[in-house]
Each structure stands twice: as C-alpha cells, then as structure tokens.
Amino acid sequence: SPSPHSPSNGSSRTLSAREMYLFDTGGQYLDGTTDITRTVHWGEPTLLQKEAYTRVLMGNIDLSRLVFPSNTAGGTVESFARRALWDVGLNYGHGTGHGIGNFLSVHEWPVGFQSNNVPLEAGMFTSIEPGYYQDGEFGIRIEDVALVVEAQTEKPFLTFEVVSLVPYDRNLIDLSLLSPEQIRYLNSYYERIRAHVGPELRRQRLEEAYAWLWESTKP
Numbered sequence: 001s002p003s004p005h006s007p008s009n010g011s012s013r014t015l016s017a018r019e020m021y022l023f024d025t026g027g028q029y030l031d032g033t034t035d036i037t038r039t040v041h042w043g044e045p046t047l048l049q050k051e052a053y054t055r056v057l058m059g060n061i062d063l064s065r066l067v068f069p070s071n072t073a074g075g076t077v078e079s080f081a082r083r084a085l086w087d088v089g090l091n092y093g094h095g096t097g098h099g100i101g102n103f104l105s106v107h108e109w110p111v112g113f114q115s116n117n118v119p120l121e122a123g124m125f126t127s128i129e130p131g132y133y134q135d136g137e138f139g140i141r142i143e144d145v146a147l148v149v150e151a152q153t154e155k156p157f158l159t160f161e162v163v164s165l166v167p168y169d170r171n172l173i174d175l176s177l178l179s180p181e182q183i184r185y186l187n188s189y190y191e192r193i194r195a196h197v198g199p200e201l202r203r204q205r206l207e208e209a210y211a212w213l214w215e216s217t218k219p
Contacts, residue, residue: 017042020049020138032102035127037143040169051088052132053140053172058084059130060142061182063096067151067159074113074120081113081130084177090132097127100145120158124148128160142168165193167216190217 015021019041026035039053059081066080078096085091099111102125110118111126120126129143146160167190175183194217201210 019043020045020140022139022141024141024143026106028103028106030103033100033104033106034164035100035106035143035145036164036166037129037141038166038169039140039142039172041171045172048134049138049140050172050174051177052085052090052134053142053169054174054177055084055088055090056092056130056132056140056142057168057173058178058182060128060144061185063128063130064144064146064160064162065181065185067153067157068120070121070156070158071119072158073115074111074117074126075115078113081128085130085132092131092133094129094131097129097143097146100125100127120148122148122150122158125163126160128162162189165197167193167213170216170218187219190219193217 020039021041022037022039024035024037026033039056041049041053045053062083063077063081066077068077074097079086081096082091096113098113099108099117100106101108111120111124113126125145125147127143128146129141131139131141133139144162144164146162146164148158149161151157151159168186178186193213197213198210201207201213
C-alpha cells in the first residue's frame with residue numbers, strides 16, 4: 001500500500017495561496033545530515049497564525065542564543081523554546097529537539113532536550129524545533145540544526161551556533177512582538193545566510209534563487 005507521504009488521486013487536493021504550509025525537509029550527505037523545517041504562507045495569514053508563528057520563532061531564537069553552563073542537560077533549558085508561547089497560553093506537544101547524526105540517524109540518541117538525554121557538550125549537533133498546531137486548521141514548526149559551541153565567557157559556558165542557513169517567512173513575522181535582541185539576532189543570521197549561501201547560488205548560476213534569497217534576508 002502507498003505510504004501516507006506518497007500522493008494519490010484519492011487523497012490529493014489542490015494547493016492554494018490561502019493557507020499555511022509546513023515543509024519538513026532533509027537529506028543524508030556524505031559529510032552530514034540535514035533536518036530543516038520551515039512554515040510559509042503565500043497569502044494573507046490570520047492574526048492568530050501570524051502571532052503563533054512569531055511566538056514559535058521567538059522560542060527558536062531564545063533557545064538558539066541561550067548561554068548556559070557546561071554539563072547542562074537539554075531538558076533543563078528546553079522551556080526557553082516554549083516561553084513566548086506559554087506567555088499567551090499556547091504550547092506544543094512534541095520534543096523541542098533531537099540529536100542529529102553525521103550521515104547516521106536523523107534522530108540520533110542520546111543528544112536532545114528530553115529529561116533522559118545526556119548533558120550537552122561542545123561538538124554535539126541537535127535540532128531546535130518549537131511549533132504550534134491548531135487541530136484541523138494549520139500547523140507551525142520552525143526547525144534548525146544547531147551545533148553546541150563554547151560561549152565567549154570567562155568561565156567555560158556553552159551556546160548554540162545554528163548551521164541551517166534558510167530564511168524564515170517574513171510574511172508571518174509580527175515585528176512588534178520581537179525584542180531588540182531578537183531582531184539583532186535575526187539580522188546577523190540573515191547576514192550569515194547571505195555570506196555563505198549567496199556566493200554558492202551565484203557560482204551555480206541560480207539567479208532566480210539568488211534574487212529570492214536577497215529579498216528574503218533584507219534587514
């Protein structure tokens with residue numbers, strides 16, 4: 001029987017620009033594994049969709065830029081990804097992230113943010129993926145792959161370096177909800193995307209993709 005992820009005449013429907021789309025993408029490469037989720041809306045999102053998306057993004061940013069002591073377990077800090085949602089009584093029912101293998105398992109034990117995962121150490125790769133789901137209406141998830149790195153602090157603390165270089169959907173961001181620090185983080189992330197991905201798109205002569213990237217990473 002066809003897998004639930006395969007299109008079929010019985011279950012397929014026409015897509016429209018009036019709804020939200022959640023793309024969970026990834027691939028296995030000889031030098032690593034990707035697992036990146038982006039949520040987009042090509043039309044006019046509702047106020048709830050826009051606020052929920054923005055709060056999911058705030059959670060993603062807050063956990064990604066967190067500085068924390070060495071030997072901290074992921075379960076201790078995962079609520080940073082939920083706080084912006086909790087502030088308005090929203091939540092999500094899945095884990096905040098999982099270890100990612102190097103050409104191995106996409107969901108690789110024992111790294112992650114559950115209570116039974118090992119403490120985070122420099123060199124580990126984990127996903128950071130808060131979300132929000134309104135039954136029967138729409139789903140939001142923003143997932144990045146992050147590397148645990150040493151923070152620029154006197155004592156040896158840790159932080160994350162996001163290695164997924166894919167813009168977030170500007171159409172869904174309510175800037176009035178973001179703090180100045182969150183906006184600064186977004187701008188420096190967009191600068192990194194331009195610096196790393198831009199030249200590669202040019203090298204491959206992908207001018208349409210390059211134009212899209214430039215537009216999507218404006219400050």
